[in-house]
Every structure is written in structure tokens, then in C-alpha cells.
Amino acid sequence: MVATGAAGTTSRRVQPIDSTKVAVRMVGVGKRYNGHDAVSGLDLEIPTGSVVGVIGPSGAGKTTTIRMITGSLAPTRGTAEVLGEPLGRRSRRTRERMGYLPQKFSLYPDLTVLENVDFVASLYGLLFARRFRRRRQVLELVDLWSVRGRRASALSGGMQRRLELAAALVHEPDLLVLDEPTAGIDPLLRRVVWDEVHRLKERGVTSVVTTQYVTEAEECDLVTLISEGRRVAFGTPDELRRMAFGGDLLEVTTERVFDVAGLGDAAGIHGVQQTGPRDFRLVVEDAGAATADVVQAITAAGADVAAVRESRPTFEEVFATLVERHRAQRAAATAEAGDGGGDGDGDGGSTAAAPTEQEAA
Amino acid sequence: MGLLKMLLRIFSVAGKEIIEVLRRPGAVVSLVLGPFLILAIFGFGYGGFKKDLATIVVIDPASSLPQDAASYQDLGTRGLSVVEVTSDRAAAEERLRLGQADVVIVAPTDPVSTIEAGAQADLTVIINTTDPVAANYAAFLADTMSTAVNREIYRQGAEQGQAYAITIGGKDLSQVPPDVIASPTKAVLQNLAPLPPSVIGFYGPAALALVLQHLAVTLIALSIVRERSGGAVDRFRSSPLRATELVIGKVAAFGLLGGAIAALSVWLLVNLLGVPMIGSPGSVALVVILLLIASLGLGLLISVISDSERQAVQLSLLTLLASMFFSGFVLRTEEFSTPVQVMSYFLPVTHGISLLQDQMLTGVFTAPWQLVALGGLGAVLLATSWLLVRRELRPA
Numbered sequence: 166m167v168a169t170g171a172a173g174t175t176s177r178r179v180q181p182i183d184s185t186k187v188a189v190r191m192v193g194v195g196k197r198y199n200g201h202d203a204v205s206g207l208d209l210e211i212p213t214g215s216v217v218g219v220i221g222p223s224g225a226g227k228t229t230t231i232r233m234i235t236g237s238l239a240p241t242r243g244t245a246e247v248l249g250e251p252l253g254r255r256s257r258r259t260r261e262r263m264g265y266l267p268q269k270f271s272l273y274p275d276l277t278v279l280e281n282v283d284f285v286a287s288l289y290g291l292l293f294a295r296r297f298r299r300r301r302q303v304l305e306l307v308d309l310w311s312v313r314g315r316r317a318s319a320l321s322g323g324m325q326r327r328l329e330l331a332a333a334l335v336h337e338p339d340l341l342v343l344d345e346p347t348a349g350i351d352p353l354l355r356r357v358v359w360d361e362v363h364r365l366k367e368r369g370v371t372s373v374v375t376t377q378y379v380t381e382a383e384e385c386d387l388v389t390l391i392s393e394g395r396r397v398a399f400g401t402p403d404e405l406r407r408m409a410f411g412g413d414l415l416e417v418t419t420e421r422v423f424d425v426a427g428l429g430d431a432a433g434i435h436g437v438q439q440t441g442p443r444d445f446r447l448v449v450e451d452a453g454a455a456t457a458d459v460v461q462a463i464t465a466a467g468a469d470v471a472a473v474r475e476s477r478p479t480f481e482e483v484f485a486t487l488v489e490r491h492r493a494q495r496a497a498a499t500a501e502a503g504d505g506g507g508d509g510d511g512d513g514g515s516t517a518a519a520p521t522e523q524e525a526a
Numbered sequence: 527m528g529l530l531k532m533l534l535r536i537f538s539v540a541g542k543e544i545i546e547v548l549r550r551p552g553a554v555v556s557l558v559l560g561p562f563l564i565l566a567i568f569g570f571g572y573g574g575f576k577k578d579l580a581t582i583v584v585i586d587p588a589s590s591l592p593q594d595a596a597s598y599q600d601l602g603t604r605g606l607s608v609v610e611v612t613s614d615r616a617a618a619e620e621r622l623r624l625g626q627a628d629v630v631i632v633a634p635t636d637p638v639s640t641i642e643a644g645a646q647a648d649l650t651v652i653i654n655t656t657d658p659v660a661a662n663y664a665a666f667l668a669d670t671m672s673t674a675v676n677r678e679i680y681r682q683g684a685e686q687g688q689a690y691a692i693t694i695g696g697k698d699l700s701q702v703p704p705d706v707i708a709s710p711t712k713a714v715l716q717n718l719a720p721l722p723p724s725v726i727g728f729y730g731p732a733a734l735a736l737v738l739q740h741l742a743v744t745l746i747a748l749s750i751v752r753e754r755s756g757g758a759v760d761r762f763r764s765s766p767l768r769a770t771e772l773v774i775g776k777v778a779a780f781g782l783l784g785g786a787i788a789a790l791s792v793w794l795l796v797n798l799l800g801v802p803m804i805g806s807p808g809s810v811a812l813v814v815i816l817l818l819i820a821s822l823g824l825g826l827l828i829s830v831i832s833d834s835e836r837q838a839v840q841l842s843l844l845t846l847l848a849s850m851f852f853s854g855f856v857l858r859t860e861e862f863s864t865p866v867q868v869m870s871y872f873l874p875v876t877h878g879i880s881l882l883q884d885q886m887l888t889g890v891f892t893a894p895w896q897l898v899a900l901g902g903l904g905a906v907l908l909a910t911s912w913l914l915v916r917r918e919l920r921p922a
Contacts, residue, residue: 235764239921253921257766265764271757273542275549280542287538288765290531316549342764 186213187246188340188371189234194243195394196229203229204394207243211373211387216366218385219375222488226394227375228268231344234373235265248340261289264338268345268375270325272332274318278309281317282331289336296335303331306361308354323350330358334365341365341372348377359384379484390487397491406478409486411435413452414476415459419443420469428466433458446476535767539775540782543749547783562794565733569726569799578607579628579667582618585611586635605667622654629653629664631671637679649675681705720888721802730801731886732855734791735817735878738784739849742821743828744842746780750829750915751838762919769916777822777908784818805885813881816900820874823907830914849875874903 189211196204204226211217219227232238234247236255245252248259272281282304286296304310307327312320317328326349333341341362347355359381362372366386374385382388383402390398390405398408407413412435425437425445433455436448449455452475460470547553583598585591592598598608606629612618618630634640634647641647651668655661684704721727753759762772792810795801803810824845832838850856852870859870870876877900884891891897 232760233921235760236921237760237763257768260764260766263764265761267757267760269757271761273546273758275546276542280545284538284542285761285765287534288762288767290534290766292530292534 187211188213188215189245189247189373191230191233191240191245192243194233194240194245196226196233196238197241202394204233204240204391205242207391207394207396209389209396209399211371213371214366214369215386216362216372216374216384218382218388219373219391220379220382220388220484221391221397223377225391227391228344229394230391231342231373231375235263235342236260261336262339264333264336264341266329266333266341266343266346268348270317270322270329272317272325272328275316277314277316278304278320278328279313281328282335285332286335291336299335299337300331303335306334307331307357323354326350327354330361334361339370341370343372343374345375345377347381355381379480382480382484390484392488392491393495395491397487402480402483405480405487406483409483409490410448410478412448412450413455414478415447415449415452415456416440416472416474416476417445417447417459417463417470418472419463420471423463423466423468428462434462443471531766532768532771535771536775536778539767539772540779543776543779544783546749547745547779560737562791562798564737565726565730565791565795566799568729568733572725572729578605579664580609580626581606581629581631582621582627583608583611584615584618584630584632585613586633587613589633589635589637591633591637604670605663606671619652622652625654629667631668633675641679720804726799727801727887728883729855730795730799731882732879734788734795735875735882736846736849736853736855737791738788738814738817739821739824739873739875739878740842740846741787742780742784742818743825743845744839745783746776746822746825747829747832747838747842748835749776749780750826751832751835754918755835759918763921767919769912769919772919773826773908773912773915776826777819780822780825781815781818784821785814788814788818801886803886804889806889809885809891810882812897813878813885813900816897816904817874817878817881820877820900820904820907823904823911824874826911826915827907830911830918845873849873852876854879871899872903874900877903 187210189209191207191209194204194207194209195202207226207230209230219230221227229238233240233245233252236247236252239253247255248262250256250259273284276284279300282300283296286300291299301310304313307330309324309327309331312324317325320328326346330343330346333343343362346358346362350358355378362374362384365372374381376382382405385402387400388398388402388405389396398405400408420443422442423445425439428434428437428447433449434447435450438446438448440446447455447459449459456473456475460473463470581598583595585593587593593611595608595611598611609627610618615630615632618627621627622630630652632648632650632652634649637647649668649672651664651671653661653664655664681704750759753762792803792814796803825842828838828841828845832841852859852862852866853873853876854870855875859867859876862870877896880893881891881896881900884893
């Protein structure tokens, strides 16, 4: 499935995505360590020029997925292509088109900031003039040019993170793989990082980003939610919201106490939830189109509407709802399968993830 | 363009390694001064000869043998220092047990009568040691002592003109001095080596070879293990860097550092410690280069098979220990059984010591095959390590 570009106003940065070109394609990919499936049956297509977030709880398999994309890990199942070449047979040219920011600091503490960036630039084959120009550009970008002569060991954790980012960007990659780029840095710099990711997107750079800050999913064009090594959901942030709640949400306040049961099976209302004596939340197919019908139905039920507005649940809510639902489905599937169910060999991942996405669809 | 980028990567790896080493002042000092200081302390502190063993001689009061320590010291038995002559064997053995003496020699009660009876008189040597080398040394000294005593008995017989008919070819030798009769021959040692042996001259090149191997093994092994544990290898896997470039870069960096340290150490050895330098500097440089390449190959191998920095350090130290025992540094390789000798040839330092001693002390390669062996060992170790590094850089 290739999700189309982020629509409407949900995404902060909306750029058209050419869904006909795919930077990363993974089909039924699994990675097994010591008898345990770190990732199982993962399908993922990342359109060229998009910003794709990989989110999930700790230990969900995000870093394993990322490392398979970078070529650090080889899948034990399935097939994958990165920048048009199969994993494991990637040419040097293709590798030069990729930038990678690992989760932990992996540069050299005894080298200065400038030397570290210089070293990585050399690894990616940047010749002298371009290297000198780029190392200054990226260090200025991450605000480390003024401390370029300082050893990396003398930098704070946030500065080391920024140094890693500079090293990942120095060779102007077409595909940028960032494993928790904003971990450990202050909110202002997190903003700088995301601004840079969006700026690169405007130049056609594809970014795959994992993050521990679920709210940062809003920064992405597409989000893949992973739990227990399996894909739970994939789509735009708005699509994930709809997957989580079954549609758009309307927050309604009435003039007096109103029992939502009085709404009955009004057309267009998929679900209701009383949140207060005069407050309730409705799940509708399309918030814009359904508002007038909802007001009419409430009025018909004998109440006056004081306020109605579209609700945008936080991504924490979306994330928690989808993950909990996925876990419940997995537990039910395991119970049905009896003792023989186990962790499966990977194929179960696709089938476990599919109902979640299909439900919302 | 491809070749240019390859060279760029090799130089960047090499430069990074050199900068990292030089950024640690303590490491630089120990790298440059360490080998020289070790050699200097060894050379000045080691005399090359064992101290004389404190010896107690037990003599029966009724014996005709001398009763004073000076008489035994005059026998000329090297390695023994007679500190006491006593008739109390039990007391002498107690002092031996207490560590107040190294050897107790019990002289035969009546050697002349025993000899007249056609039997050999026992000269009992008692020691108290668990050290096999010390035990062998004491046995050697006991034989020397026995020979000296025999000589003394001959000398006394000749001097006193007793009833022994000492003739050669029927000729009466009564006019020949007793010392000559007792000891008709004496050894005259000649050494064909260009220079007289000296402790620091002999061990200097050996210590240099040992230190160079240890430095090369440790530096390169720790370098890769640290990169693996720090996540840099993960970065390499996703980058265009190839195993060939990584290996060449590291070998070049540590080879250059090792070469600089070797050059400085040789200069200090020759000019400050007086170690001879009879061979050509080019030949010495060739040996150092081959030794460094083989040692770096060994270090790479250790780094690839180690799963932690601790294991790499342990394996490096085990290599050092094996080198101390089996390379010819302490004991000559010829003293080991054939299988152990063969094993010792897999240590670069075994050839390094032999070749450096040859070149610096004699100016010729007495076993040129060791040059080939050292080069071959380096090639095999590097090729094996390169294959393993290449496997490591593939997706896990």
C-alpha cells in the first residue's frame, strides 16, 4: 500500500509526494534474533521525497527496521529494496546516497567536531572543495561551527546529537535515515531538526525517522506504527486518527443535560461517548459534512446545541488506542490458536496488522 | 574518480587513527619512551650472571680434608661461595631450610681410603628449591665442585709423592708440577662473533621486537573492538567504506606509528645504550616492516574474534606471554620440543628477534628463510583478517 500525500490541514508541512517512485520497499520482511522475532512480516513502501515516521513503544522493532533499511542488518525473511537496489546487493553509489544517524553516539570522542564531520565526509567520498564547503554548512546548520575545534568528548549530549546529525547530512544524501534524531535535545533544537528535515524534503530528500516523541508523528507525511515487531498501522497522521477512532470526532456541548442514548442510530454517527452531563463525543464519517446533520439530530431529540467543534485527539491517544487494540487482537488470536499459537514465524504479523487498518478503512 | 575516492577513504581512516593516538599524551609518552625505558632498565639492571650460591661445607673432623672455608674457595669452583665449614650436618641442613644458605656440600669422610678400596667417594650436594632452573644450576655446580675436588686430590697425591705411579707412556712424571698432573688440560674459549657478547647488546634487539609486536597487536586490536562497541562499525556497514580500505587505512596508520617508534628506539638503543649496529639500516628496516605487518595482521585477527574490549586485552596479553616464553626471548627455541618450536614460528616476534639480532649484532642473516617466513606469516594473517573484517562489514 502506498499512502498518498498528507491531506487537509493535519500535517504541518504538506508537500506533494510522488507516490509512483518508491525509495524503500519492504515486503514481508522479518528479522529473527536468537529465536525471537524482532520484526515480523513487515510491509512498507516509502515514497520518494516523503518524510516517514516509524513510531512504536520501546522494543517494538523500530531500530531493527531502520537498521535493515541502512544495510546494517539483513532480513531473515522477505524482500526489500532501497533506492531501487535489493538489500545486500547495494552498490557503493547507492550507499553514497544514504545518510544515517544512529541511535547512540558513534563518532570519535578524541576527534574534534570538525574532524569528525570531515572523517564522515571522506567516507562518503566528498572531495576536497565540496567537503570544506559542506562541513561548514552542516556545522552552521546545527549550530556547532563555533565549537568546531572542541573534542567530541567535551560536548554535551545534545551537542553530540547535533554533531551526529551534521555527519548524517554532510554528503547531501537522497535518503536520510534518522534513528531518534531529537532524543536528548531541547525543544528549540528539536524544532531546528524538523525544520531541516522539511527543508530537505523540499529538495526531494526522503527521510525515515524514528522518534520516541509520539507527537512528532505530526511532522511526518506518513507514519508507520510498529508494535511487537509488527506493523499496526500505516498512513498519514489523519488516517491513523481515523483508524484509531473509526472516523472524525466531534465534541458537542448541549444547553442542558442530555442523554446520548437519545440520539439513537442517527445517520452518519458511528459511535457516541458521553464525557459529561452536557458533553459528549461523536464519531462521524466526515466532520465537515456531518456537523449540520448532528445538530439537527440533537435538536430533534429535544436538546439545544451550545457548541460543536471538530476534535483532534492527540497522537498519544491515537498511538495508545491503536497499540492497545493490536495487543488485544494478538492476545485473542493467540488464545484461539491455543498452545500452538506462540509468537509465530512472521507471517502472522501481516494478518495481525491488517484488521486494524481494514477496520478503519 | 573511484580510485581517488578509495585513496581518500584510506587516508581518512589512517589519519583518524593517527590523530586518535596522538590525542592521548599519556599514550604517546608510553609509546615513545616506554620501549626505550624498558630496555634501559633491563640493560642496566641485569648483570647476566647468577650470584654465587652461599655454600656450607660439612667435613668430618677426622677427615684429612681442609677445615677452613678459604681452602675450598681456593679450589676455584665458580658459582659457589663457601660461607662456612662445619662438622654439624644437621645444623647445616637447618640453615638451608631457613634460607640462610643455598647449598650444603657434604664431603666424604675418608676419601683416600675409599679410593684405595677401589670405590668412588660420595660428594653429597644438598639443595632446597622448587625452581627447576635453580636445581639444574646447582647440579651443574655440584659437578664442577666434584671435578675441582678430584683435581685437588690428584694434586695432593702428586705433591706428596704417595704410592701412585703416575706415568704417561712409561715416563715418570715426578718432575711435572702437581697442578699440571691434576689438571692436564685447560679450556681456551674463542668466539667468532664480530663483537664480544653483552647483555644489553643481545637482549636489546629482542626486547625491541617484542615491544613492537605488542604495540602493534594492542593498538589495532583495541581500535576495531572500540569501533564495534561504539557503533562505528554499524556506520561503516551503511557507508561506502569497504573492508579493504578499512584494513589498509588501519595498517598504514599503525604501521607508520610503529615504524616511527621503531626508528626512535633503534636510535636510542645504538646511541644511548651502545647496542651494536653492524648490519645495514635498510636490512633492519626491512625486518621491522615485516614484523609490524605480521603483528598488525595478528592484532586484526584478535580484534575480529574478540567480542569485547576486555577479551581483546586478554588475548593481547596472552600473545605477549606466549611470546615471552616461546619466541627465544628468554629461552632459546631450540630448547623446546619440535611441536612447540613449530608453534613458536607462528609468532611474528620469533622471527623478529632472530632477524634483528642477526642484523644488528652480526650484520648477516644466518637464517634468511625467516625473512620469507615472516613475510608469509604477515600475508596470511592480513588476508585472513581482511576476510573476517569483510564478513563483519556485511549486514548482520
